[in-house]
Amino acid sequence: xxxxxxxxxxxxxxxxxxxxxxxxxxxxxxxxxxxxxxxxxxxxxxxxxxxxxxxxxxxxxxxxxxxxxxxxxxxxxxxxxxxxxxxxxxxxxxxxxxxxxxxxxxxxxxxxxxxxxxxxxxxxxxxxxxxxxxxxxxx
Numbered sequence: 001x002x003x004x005x006x007x008x009x010x011x012x013x014x015x016x017x018x019x020x021x022x023x024x025x026x027x028x029x030x031x032x033x034x035x036x037x038x039x040x041x042x043x044x045x046x047x048x049x050x051x052x053x054x055x056x057x058x059x060x061x062x063x064x065x066x067x068x069x070x071x072x073x074x075x076x077x078x079x080x081x082x083x084x085x086x087x088x089x090x091x092x093x094x095x096x097x098x099x100x101x102x103x104x105x106x107x108x109x110x111x112x113x114x115x116x117x118x119x120x121x122x123x124x125x126x127x128x129x130x131x132x133x134x135x136x137x138x139x
Contacts, residue, residue, distance in 0.1 A: 005045065005049075006042065006045045006046060006049060006113055006116075006117070009038055009041050009042050009045055010042075010116070010117075010120055012038055013035070013038045013042075013120060013124065016030055016031060016034045016035055016038065017030060017124070017127065019031075023131065023134055024134075025130075025134065026130075027127065027130045027131050027134050028127055028131065029131055030127070030128070030131075032128075035124060035128070039121065039124075042117055042121075046110075046113055046114060046117060049109075049110070049113055050106075050110045050113075053106035053109055053110060054106060056102070056106070057099070057102050057103050057106055060098075060099065060102055061099055064095050064099065068091075068092065068095070071088070071091075072088075
């Protein structure tokens with residue numbers, strides 16, 4: 001699969017629908033192979049975008065852990081660990097809250113992407129079923 005984003009795939013899906021042959025009663029006859037190819041690409045793209053969001057969160061957590069370790073080292077070397085313990089706890093709590101917010105943001109993004117995909121697929125499925133229903137009356 002190419003590096004197409006989910007937005008590009010949705011645009012491509014819309015183009016295929018727009019290129020479809022218009023039938024009476026608001027129905028559209030579309031190229032099934034193109035639609036199925038786009039849906040397959042979407043199935044691959046959604047997990048990739050979720051993985052990418054998780055990688056960002058993991059990298060943030062790694063950087064945070066490295067920074068905490070470095071702060072610990074510097075404070076220990078300077079003998080100031082006891083004096084700054086309260087500030088350390090505040091920073092750790094803030095970092096944990098930010099990590100949670102980042103994770104939640106990634107989950108919200110993933111949910112939005114999946115909901116959008118679901119909406120597009122429902123529209124597509126409805127269009128396909130309407131076309132089939134229309135064609136079933138033609139014999």
